[in-house]
Amino acid sequence: MLAMDFRGPKRVRASQKPMPEIKHPEDAIVRVTRTCICGSDLHLYNGNVPDTRVGMTFGHEFTGIVEEIGSEVTKLKVGDHVLVPFNIACGKCIFCKQGLFGNCHESNPEATAVGGIFGYSHTAGGHNGGQAEYARVPYANVGPTVIPPGMDPDDAVLLTDVVPTGYQAAEMAGIQKGDTVVVFGAGPVGIMAARCAWLFGAGRVIIIDHIDYRLEFARNYANCEAYNFRELEDPVLFIKKTTDWIGADVCIDAVGAEAAGNAMQTITGRKLLLQAGSATAVHWAINAVRKGGVVSIVGVYGPTDNLVPIGNVLNKGLTIRANQASVKRLLPRLIEHVQNGVLNPKGLITHRIPLEEVADGYRIFSAKLDNCIKPVLISPSAGI
Amino acid sequence: MQTITRDPNLLPGWGIDADPDNDPTYPMRQRTPEDHDGYSWVRPTQQPITVEVLHSNERPNVSAVFGTSSPPSGLSGIIRRFAFNYSENSYLHWLPLLFADRVNVVEGIVEDLAHGKVPNIWAEKGYKAQWKYDRVGMLEKIAAAALVTTAAVFVLSRKSAPKKHSRSAR
Numbered sequence: 001m002l003a004m005d006f007r008g009p010k011r012v013r014a015s016q017k018p019m020p021e022i023k024h025p026e027d028a029i030v031r032v033t034r035t036c037i038c039g040s041d042l043h044l045y046n047g048n049v050p051d052t053r054v055g056m057t058f059g060h061e062f063t064g065i066v067e068e069i070g071s072e073v074t075k076l077k078v079g080d081h082v083l084v085p086f087n088i089a090c091g092k093c094i095f096c097k098q099g100l101f102g103n104c105h106e107s108n109p110e111a112t113a114v115g116g117i118f119g120y121s122h123t124a125g126g127h128n129g130g131q132a133e134y135a136r137v138p139y140a141n142v143g144p145t146v147i148p149p150g151m152d153p154d155d156a157v158l159l160t161d162v163v164p165t166g167y168q169a170a171e172m173a174g175i176q177k178g179d180t181v182v183v184f185g186a187g188p189v190g191i192m193a194a195r196c197a198w199l200f201g202a203g204r205v206i207i208i209d210h211i212d213y214r215l216e217f218a219r220n221y222a223n224c225e226a227y228n229f230r231e232l233e234d235p236v237l238f239i240k241k242t243t244d245w246i247g248a249d250v251c252i253d254a255v256g257a258e259a260a261g262n263a264m265q266t267i268t269g270r271k272l273l274l275q276a277g278s279a280t281a282v283h284w285a286i287n288a289v290r291k292g293g294v295v296s297i298v299g300v301y302g303p304t305d306n307l308v309p310i311g312n313v314l315n316k317g318l319t320i321r322a323n324q325a326s327v328k329r330l331l332p333r334l335i336e337h338v339q340n341g342v343l344n345p346k347g348l349i350t351h352r353i354p355l356e357e358v359a360d361g362y363r364i365f366s367a368k369l370d371n372c373i374k375p376v377l378i379s380p381s382a383g384i
Numbered sequence: 385m386q387t388i389t390r391d392p393n394l395l396p397g398w399g400i401d402a403d404p405d406n407d408p409t410y411p412m413r414q415r416t417p418e419d420h421d422g423y424s425w426v427r428p429t430q431q432p433i434t435v436e437v438l439h440s441n442e443r444p445n446v447s448a449v450f451g452t453s454s455p456p457s458g459l460s461g462i463i464r465r466f467a468f469n470y471s472e473n474s475y476l477h478w479l480p481l482l483f484a485d486r487v488n489v490v491e492g493i494v495e496d497l498a499h500g501k502v503p504n505i506w507a508e509k510g511y512k513a514q515w516k517y518d519r520v521g522m523l524e525k526i527a528a529a530a531l532v533t534t535a536a537v538f539v540l541s542r543k544s545a546p547k548k549h550s551r552s553a554r
Binding site: 007009010011013023025026047050051052053054055056057072088090092093097105106107108109110111112116123125126127128138171172173174175176177198200202203223273294302303304305319321341342343359360362363364369 | 395396397402403407408423427429431445446447450451454456472473486489492495503504507509513514517
C-alpha cells in the first residue's frame with residue numbers, strides 16, 4: 001500500500017509499505033478515506049520531537065472504512081465508515097475511566113507523560129498513522145465512531161482533532177459569559193478555538209498571529225478581531241491597552257513548539273533544541289492574561305524543559321490548564337453542533353492533495369504557501 | 385487592521401455551552417475510591433511482543449497495546465536503548481533520543497542506497513511546491529546561502545594568506 005514515509009527533518013515521501021495487520025484482538029484495519037496534515041505534525045516534520053524514527057508514517061487525523069476487525073471488536077463491523085480520534089485509548093485504565101482519553105495508560109509504552117497517538121513518533125507509542133491507504137486502529141471498541149448518516153466526510157475528518165482540540169481549549173478555559181478571550185495562533189486549531197469561545201459565551205474574541213492571510217481567514221471564519229503581532233509594538237502591551245489595562249480574562253496558546261516572535265526562544269527552542277520548542281506563545285499568554293485569569297494550552301510542546309515565566313503565574317494567581325483533547329468525550333456534543341449547523345468544520349479546508357504528493361503537501365502547509373489553512377490528503381484508495 | 389466583533393448574540397450558537405459551574409479555578413476531579421488504588425485496573429489483553437519495544441522506566445511494563453512502526457536498530461537503536469535507561473525527567477533520556485534521530489536519518493539514506501534507491505531529496509523536501517508558490521522567496525534564500533558561503537570562503541582564505549606569506553618571508 002502507499003503510505004507517507006518519514007525520512008528525516010523536512011524530508012518525506014510516499015512509499016510502498018506492507019499492509020497493516022491485526023496485532024491485537026481489539027484492532028481494526030481501516031481503508032483511509034480522508035486524512036489531514038496537522039499543525040502538530042510539523043513539530044515531527046521539523047525534527048523537534050524526540051524518537052521520531054525514519055520509516056514512520058504520520059497522520060493522526062483520519063476517517064476510514066472498516067475492512068477487517070479483531071476477535072474482540074464488538075462495536076464496529078466491516079463496512080462501517082468511521083472517524084478515528086487521534087488519541088488511542090483503552091477505555092479501561094484509571095485515566096480513560098475519568099474521561100481523560102488523551103491520557104490513556106495502556107496505549108504507549110515509551111512515555112508516561114502522553115498517551116498513544118496515531119503517527120506521532122515513538123514518544124507517543126510508535127503507532128503508524130493514517131497518511132496511508134490503510135491503517136491499523138487499536139482499541140476499536142473505544143475510539144472509532146461511526147460517521148452519522150449524511151455527514152460530509154470533510155466535516156467528519158476534522159472532528160478527529162481540530163474541532164475537539166479547539167473546543168477543549170475553550171472549555172478548559174472555563175469561559176464565563178462576557179469574557180475577553182485571546183487566542184495566540186491563527187492556525188486551524190486557533191481559529192476553531194476562537195470560534196468555539198463564542199459557544200461558551202465569550203464577549204470578545206481576539207486572535208494574534210503573524211501571517212496576514214491566516215488573520216483574514218480567522219476574521220471571517222471565527223468572527224473575531226485579528227491582529228498581526230509584527231505590526232504591534234508588543235502583543236502583551238497591546239492586550240493590556242485594549243482591555244483597559246486589566247488583561248484578558250482567558251488566554252489560549254494554540255501555537256506550541258514552532259512559535260515565532262521572540263529571537264531568544266526561537267534560537268534556544270527551535271534551532272538549538274535546548275528547550276522543548278519555542279515557548280513564545282505561552283509566555284505571551286501568561287503575561288497578557290489578567291490576574292486570577294486562566295491560561296489554556298493546546299499548543300503541542302515536546303519534552304521536557306521550557307523556559308516559561310512561572311514567577312508570573314505565581315504572582316498573578318493564574319490557573320493553567322492544558323491537555324491533549326479527549327476527543328471521545330467531546331464527540332457527541334460536537335457531532336450535534338455540526339449537524340445543527342453551529343459549527344462548519346470543512347470550512348477550514350483549503351487544499352486537497354493526493355497522497356502521492358505528500359511531500360509537496362507538507363511543504364505547502366509548513367511554509368504557509370498558497371494561502372493554505374488546512375490540507376487534506378486523499379489516498380488513491382479513498383473511493384469517495 | 386482590525387475588525388470589530390459583531391454583536392455576539394447574532395453568532396450561531398452563542399453561549400449555548402455556557403456553564404457557570406465550569407470554573408477551572410476550582411478544578412473538579414471525577415474520581416472513585418477505587419481510583420486511589422493506583423495501577424489496579426483490569427488490564428486489556430496484552431498485544432504479543434514480537435518486536436523490540438523500549439518502555440519508559442517510569443512504568444513497570446509494556447502497555448497492553450503499542451505500535452510496531454520502526455523497532456530500534458543499528459547505531460541509532462543502541463543510542464535509544466541507552467536513553468531508555470533514564471527517566472522522562474532526565475535530559476539523558478531526551479537528548480540521546482534526538483541524537484539517535486539524526487543518526488537514524490543517515491541510516492535511512494544508507495538503507496535506501498543498499499536497496500538500490502537514490503533518495504530524491506528535491507522531491508522529498510517538497511521543493512517543487514516551494515518553487516511553484518514561492519519562487520522569489522526561494523531564489524532569495526538560494527542567493528543568501530550563496531552569499532554567505534562565498535563570504536565564508538573569502539574570510540577563511542584571507543586568514544590563511546598571511547601565514548603563507550610569513551613562512552615565505554623566512
